[in-house]
Amino acid sequence: MGCSGSSAVKDKDCINEKIVLGYWAVHLQGQPARYVLELAGIPYEDRLYTMQNRADWFEKDKQTLGFDYPNLPYIIHGDFKITESQNVVNYVIEVTNQQKLLGEGKDKYRVGHVRYVCQEILGKLFGAIMKENAEEKQNAIQNDVLPKARLVQTYLGSQNKFCSELTIADIYAYVFFFNLKKKAPEAYAEFAAQIDPLLQNFESIPNIKKYQESERFAKINN
Numbered sequence: 598m599g600c601s602g603s604s605a606v607k608d609k610d611c612i613n614e615k616i617v618l619g620y621w622a623v624h625l626q627g628q629p630a631r632y633v634l635e636l637a638g639i640p641y642e643d644r645l646y647t648m649q650n651r652a653d654w655f656e657k658d659k660q661t662l663g664f665d666y667p668n669l670p671y672i673i674h675g676d677f678k679i680t681e682s683q684n685v686v687n688y689v690i691e692v693t694n695q696q697k698l699l700g701e702g703k704d705k706y707r708v709g710h711v712r713y714v715c716q717e718i719l720g721k722l723f724g725a726i727m728k729e730n731a732e733e734k735q736n737a738i739q740n741d742v743l744p745k746a747r748l749v750q751t752y753l754g755s756q757n758k759f760c761s762e763l764t765i766a767d768i769y770a771y772v773f774f775f776n777l778k779k780k781a782p783e784a785y786a787e788f789a790a791q792i793d794p795l796l797q798n799f800e801s802i803p804n805i806k807k808y809q810e811s812e813r814f815a816k817i818n819n
């Protein structure tokens with residue numbers, strides 16, 4: 598269909614519509630968008646797909662919801678429908694007026710480094726932990742994941758967030774290290790002293806604390 602003119606992101610047709618975020622009930626590529634929505638404190642529908650009911654996505658919604666590029670995660674906001682995880686995050690940041698999460702001036706691109714590197718190693722971590730052979734799994738974590746994770750840790754230094762205010766860099770780093778800690782605790786051990794404060798800082802934000810104690814979070818806690 599292509600672009601159809603420059604309608605405002607928050608146009609009158611969708612402003613009163615509830616945002617629907619569709620994604621698997623896991624903490625991977627769709628999780629940063631959940632955190633952005635939780636930080637905003639607005640009601641949204643967290644539409645969870647599970648492996649047990651994967652046909653709900655692959656055989657039903659993927660075919661029928663009308664996406665140009667059907668994939669998970671997705672956003673439906675009124676008639677507006679988008680996919681691609683980074684695109685989805687950018688949309689929820691803008692529509693919830695949280696552009697400050699992107700950083701300002703050159704910080705925007707420093708924040709971008711952390712965001713995109715963490716997204717990359719999150720994907721590689723997932724690939725590694727799916728390996729059934731224990732040695733191959735360890736090698737993949739050591740070679741494909743940890744070198745860049747160490748760069749992120751060095752860049753963080755002794756701070757508990759990357760900039761003076763919370764940014765999307767903290768959210769992506771949180772999601773990556775949360776998974777590393779949970780799925781490969783032995784690999785996480787070398788990061789604990791420096792990264793635990795970043796995890797704790799994020800978890801102490803009132804809206805995040807409330808979310809992580811809620812039924813919504815429990816449902817994806819696997």
Ligand SMILES: N[C@@H](CCC(=O)N[C@@H](CS)C(=O)NCC(=O)O)C(=O)O
Binds near residue numbers: 621626627680682
């Ligand atoms: N480039 C896409 C990749 C999305 C992707 O690989 N999604 C996985 C889950 S993380 C999926 O299961 N998609 C469902 C599908 O392929 O239909 C993005 O960043 O959103």
